[in-house]
Each structure stands twice: as structure tokens, then as C-alpha cells.
Amino acid sequence: MDNRRDFIKKTTLASTGIVVGASAFSAKSYGNIVGANERVTLASIGVRGRGSGLLDNFSKMYSDGVRIKTVCDVDSEVLAENVKKAAKNQKGNKPGTEVDMRRVYEDKEIDAVVIAVPNHWHALSTIWACQAGKNVYVEKPSSHNVWEGRKMVEAARKYNRVVQVGFQNRSISNVMQAMQFLHSGGIGEVFMARGTCFKPRDSFGIAPDSVSPSNLNYDLWLGPATYRPYNEKKGHYNWHWHWDTGNGDTGNQGPHQFDVARWGLNKKVHPVKVQSMGGIFGISPKECSQETPNTQTSVFEYEDGKILEFETRGRYTNHEANLGIKIGNTFFGTEGWMEVNGSTWKAYKGKETEPFAGSGMAGSAAIGGDSSFLTAPDSKGHFGNFIDAVRSGNHMDLNCDIETGHMSTVLPLIANIAYRTGDTLRFNGEFEKFIDNEEADLMLTRKYRYPYIVPENV
Missing domain, CATH: 3.30.360.10 (Dihydrodipicolinate Reductase; domain 2)
Incomplete structure (x- = not known):
């Protein structure tokens, strides 16, 4: 499966001063293997809703050698309560905070990141993490579209990172x-x-476009998605029901x-x-x-x-x-x-x-x-399985490696494409392309908003 995309002509990494790339980190970060008995240092990225639950679960593993060092979210309003929660679970060990995940990736002490951001951010945040030498736990679906999901697999393999997708049934x-x-x-x-x-x-209503609240870094929230004015009914959680950010x-x-x-x-x-x-x-x-x-x-x-x-x-x-x-x-x-x-x-x-x-x-x-x-x-559960694999440094120890997560994520993604085109679609799984349907093929990826670009060559 890993060689299915070999037919793609490789191009150079999108040039930008903001994209996190391999050159931004020392060789030490790529050799970051955590010993079996060593503490695993985490950062929790995205801590509203599901992300807050993940932070709670991982911080409760403090006695088992797991520590959340940093809590990161583009909405500063949710940082304090999650820092308090983590500190309580970690016997007073209080995490620091960041708004921009790129600052998290610069921290060489962090072994792995837990990602629970909106769907349209899953791929780029995971790829950046792999490039920075971090292991990743990323929530489902693994990606917002099919093409970027394959890029996640390629990045995990290229940088030899452990990437677990949050399909928790795999560990029940x-x-x-x-x-x-x-x-x-x-x-x-x-x-x-x-x-x-x-x-x-039920209906969540409708509202006019407006200015984003001061506690929200809206540019970072929007990230790779096509620009649209801030709208409170298209933001927190409601992003699920809009095609640019969610998948229904x-x-x-x-x-x-x-x-x-x-x-x-x-x-x-x-x-x-x-x-x-x-x-x-x-x-x-x-x-x-x-x-x-x-x-x-x-x-x-x-x-x-x-x-x-x-x-x-x-x-x-x-x-x-x-x-x-x-x-x-x-x-x-x-x-x-x-x-x-x-x-x-x-x-x-x-x-x-x-x-x-x-x-x-x-x-x-x-x-x-x-x-x-x-x-x-x-079973140690999905979280315990991830930590064990981080310590071994072997993605084969995962119950839901990124390749497995990608294969399952493709199903709802191509179902949505069939729904939106109104066609019965034939799919070439080897190349992850549709057969004789250009409209459907265009929906396998998206136009990324500069500088939040998922690169062709990870």
C-alpha cells in the first residue's frame, strides 16, 4: 500500500517561511526514541470538546510516566480550564500554553502531540509534527480529503514516526x-x-458574518481552508456541517x-x-x-x-x-x-x-x-497502546496505525464525493483516483490557503 502513490511526480516542498519543514530541526529530534521506562512528554493541541477529553485521559497517565507539558489552542478562552485540569491530574505539574502549534513543534522536549483540531487541520498538523520529529495521536477522521491522507502516511514513514488514529474500537x-x-x-x-x-x-441556526472574538486567532483556526469571513454559526463544533472544514x-x-x-x-x-x-x-x-x-x-x-x-x-x-x-x-x-x-x-x-x-x-x-x-x-486501551508504541518507536505496535486509519477514513470521504456529484463512482484503489470522472477527482484534494499548504513532497 505504501508504494501506491509512487506514480505521482514529486515536486519541491511549498516554499514559505511559516511551513514547518525538516530543515527547521536538528538531527537529534529525528533520533528521538523514548526508552521503555522513560517519561513520555506530550503536548495537547486543540482542547475544546473532544480535545479536552483527550487531555484528561492522557494527563491521568501521569503516574505511568506520561506528562502533558504544553496545552495549545487557537482559542485562548479554553486554555486556563484545561491547564487546571491537567495540573490536577498531574499532581500539581502545571503545563504551559501556546496558541500556535508551530511553537509546540519547536520544543525538543516534546516526544509526541495529541491532535484534536477541526478536520481540515488534521493532515497539515500531523505532517508538521512528523517533520519536527514528533509522534502523533490524531483524532478521526484522519484527514479532510483523500489526497492529504496519503500524504500523512508518507510523512509518518519518511520520518519514522508513530502515528495513531483515534479509532478507539481498535483497542476495545x-x-x-x-x-x-x-x-x-x-x-x-x-x-x-x-x-x-x-x-x-436539531437546527443550530443562522447568523450574519461578523468580526471574530478577541480570544480567537481566526487566521490560525481557518488554516488550510478557503478564506471566509468569521461566522459564529460556522465555527466551534458547527464546522462539522460545512464542507470547507467538516465532513458531516x-x-x-x-x-x-x-x-x-x-x-x-x-x-x-x-x-x-x-x-x-x-x-x-x-x-x-x-x-x-x-x-x-x-x-x-x-x-x-x-x-x-x-x-x-x-x-x-x-x-x-x-x-x-x-x-x-x-x-x-x-x-x-x-x-x-x-x-x-x-x-x-x-x-x-x-x-x-x-x-x-x-x-x-x-x-x-x-x-x-x-x-x-x-x-x-x-488491552491497555487506545491511549495506553499509543504510549507503548511511542516508547518502542515501532508503528507496528499500534492498534490503528495511520495507514489503517487512512484506509477507513477514505470510505466516508468518497461517499461524500458520490453524494455531492450525484454519480455512481468507480474507484481505482491502487492510485486512489476515480475512473473517468474529473469532477469527482477534483474533490479528492483541495486548494490550500497560503501559507497553510499540505506539500506534495512531505
């Missing part, structure tokens, strides 16, 4: 157990996977279930066909600036004919399957079916209505009397 013991069950033939050959994201969301709920909550679906199908290649349809229902465009659909059905076909379905419902809805799934997965095999809801799973054989295997069930229900694979794998 019961979900790992469920995947082992599927891959061991638990319901026969799995021919279809279905993911669901049922999250009713299909690309927000959806990536978690896309990842589990692909994992269950055991697919390590891209699909060959995608179609997607939907719209914004129950919310008037005159009363809300939302651009992304709140209702969306996407279907993917793989070369061997296997199917991945995904459904996003942003209005009032029922649940699915026996476990009452709203955000979860269902798998269909030649001998039965399986449902996964959070960390709970159950499998059903043939036409039977009672589960014959599942989380917490006795080993006697296992296939062929072999119950060994029904023991939930040990």
Missing part, C-alpha cells in the same frame, strides 16, 4: 474479540457489513463504524464502486447554514462483490437489530449474522433467534468446541 477488548470471531469463520463467510450513525440533530455526520461519528465495518469484512484494499444519496430533511436552509446532509445512505462494492452499507440518520428514528443499535454495526455471513453495539456483541446462527456466541457468553457456545478465541484480548 470485546470489539477485538468480535473481530476475531468473524475472521475465524464464526458466521461463515462475511459478505456484507452495515454501519449506522443515528444521531438526531457521515464523516464525524461515521468513521468509527466505517472502520469496524471494514475491519469485520477483513478488507485491506479500497472498494471499486461507491454510490451515496440523501439530503437535509426537517431543517430549513433559510434557518440554518448547514451544508452537509443529515440523512445519507452509502453503498460500497469490493472487487470480490462483497458489500459495505452505511446509513446516517440525523432526524428521529428507530433503532436496529436485537441490541437496539443506533450507532454500531451488523455483519451478515453465509451461516448467520452478528451485531455489535458499543462493546457488546452477539452472533446468531442460521434462522435461530437466540444468540449462540457473544461478549460475556460461556465458551461452550464457541464454534467446534474451541472457545479460545472467545476470550477477550487484553
Whole structure:
């Protein structure tokens, strides 16, 4: 997979005095291998919402040799509360603060960064970090578009950095157990996977453009995205529902279930066909600036004919399957079916209505009397797994390396492209390009706003 982009003609790194590049750092930072028993020094970049939760989790690992040294956010309003939270968890060890992540990358004491910025910043912030010799934990989806996601993989490999994507299901013991069950033939050959994201969301309103508040560095917030005037309804969290900065709920909550679906199908290649349809229902465009659909059905076909379905419902809805799934997965095999809801799973054989295997069930229900694979794998969780891999310096120790995260992220990204073009698209996974559709190909990347440019040559 790493050589798929070799056909691309390499060009020189975009010249700018602001882009963080390899030349800005000493050779020492590239040899930054953290010993097994050494303290891992982190910076937390983006600490509103999900980022604040990540800061809380990582700072609670202080007794295990993890320290958050710096808290960084373009909105100074959220810095003080997060510094206080980290200091409490770190037995009084108080982090410093930064507004510009580039200052964080200049600090040679920092081993790794935790990135929870808006989607349109994921790629560039990760690439800069790799160039600066930092390991990275980056939230899902790994990128805002397909092309820049491949650049993230290239940067991680070029600078030999550990880059974990925040698909936490990869480190949940019961979900790992469920995947082992599927891959061991638990319901026969799995021919279809279905993911669901049922999250009713009300209108968030509309507002005129205005001057950005003094606590927000709006230029840094906007970063690589096309310039637009500040608008309070397109900023914090609402950026999810505008194409320049977000990917809708299909690309927000959806990536978690896309990842589990692909994992269950055991697919390590891209699909060959995608179609997607939907719209914004129950919310008037005159009363809300939302651009992304709140209702969306996407279907993917793989070369061997296997199917991945995904459904996003942003209005009032029922649940699915026996476990009452709203955000979860269902798998269909030649001998039965399986449902996964959070960390709970159950499998059903043939036409039977009672589960014959599942989380917490006795080993006697296992296939062929072999119950060994029904023991939930040990897991330190996604955060513990990342820290272990930082200490080993080996990306193979990660439960969700950037390549894995990229493969799963591509699914919602190309679904959104199919939705926006209105076409059934054929996809060449080797080159990560569409076949005979120039309009769709243009949406695989974007025009970056100077100087926040994702370089062709990382």
C-alpha cells in the first residue's frame, strides 16, 4: 500500500517561511526514541470538546510516566480550564500554553502531540509534527480529503514516526474479540457489513458574518481552508456541517463504524464502486447554514462483490437489530449474522433467534468446541497502546496505525464525493483516483490557503 502513490511526480516542498519543514530541526529530534521506562512528554493541541477529553485521559497517565507539558489552542478562552485540569491530574505539574502549534513543534522536549483540531487541520498538523520529529495521536477522521491522507502516511514513514488514529474500537477488548470471531469463520463467510450513525440533530441556526472574538486567532483556526469571513454559526463544533472544514455526520461519528465495518469484512484494499444519496430533511436552509446532509445512505462494492452499507440518520428514528443499535454495526455471513453495539456483541446462527456466541457468553457456545478465541484480548486501551508504541518507536505496535486509519477514513470521504456529484463512482484503489470522472477527482484534494499548504513532497 505504501508504494501506491509512487506514480505521482514529486515536486519541491511549498516554499514559505511559516511551513514547518525538516530543515527547521536538528538531527537529534529525528533520533528521538523514548526508552521503555522513560517519561513520555506530550503536548495537547486543540482542547475544546473532544480535545479536552483527550487531555484528561492522557494527563491521568501521569503516574505511568506520561506528562502533558504544553496545552495549545487557537482559542485562548479554553486554555486556563484545561491547564487546571491537567495540573490536577498531574499532581500539581502545571503545563504551559501556546496558541500556535508551530511553537509546540519547536520544543525538543516534546516526544509526541495529541491532535484534536477541526478536520481540515488534521493532515497539515500531523505532517508538521512528523517533520519536527514528533509522534502523533490524531483524532478521526484522519484527514479532510483523500489526497492529504496519503500524504500523512508518507510523512509518518519518511520520518519514522508513530502515528495513531483515534479509532478507539481498535483497542476495545470485546470489539477485538468480535473481530476475531468473524475472521475465524464464526458466521461463515462475511459478505456484507452495515454501519449506522443515528444521531438526531436539531437546527443550530443562522447568523450574519461578523468580526471574530478577541480570544480567537481566526487566521490560525481557518488554516488550510478557503478564506471566509468569521461566522459564529460556522465555527466551534458547527464546522462539522460545512464542507470547507467538516465532513458531516457521515464523516464525524461515521468513521468509527466505517472502520469496524471494514475491519469485520477483513478488507485491506479500497472498494471499486461507491454510490451515496440523501439530503437535509426537517431543517430549513433559510434557518440554518448547514451544508452537509443529515440523512445519507452509502453503498460500497469490493472487487470480490462483497458489500459495505452505511446509513446516517440525523432526524428521529428507530433503532436496529436485537441490541437496539443506533450507532454500531451488523455483519451478515453465509451461516448467520452478528451485531455489535458499543462493546457488546452477539452472533446468531442460521434462522435461530437466540444468540449462540457473544461478549460475556460461556465458551461452550464457541464454534467446534474451541472457545479460545472467545476470550477477550487484553488491552491497555487506545491511549495506553499509543504510549507503548511511542516508547518502542515501532508503528507496528499500534492498534490503528495511520495507514489503517487512512484506509477507513477514505470510505466516508468518497461517499461524500458520490453524494455531492450525484454519480455512481468507480474507484481505482491502487492510485486512489476515480475512473473517468474529473469532477469527482477534483474533490479528492483541495486548494490550500497560503501559507497553510499540505506539500506534495512531505
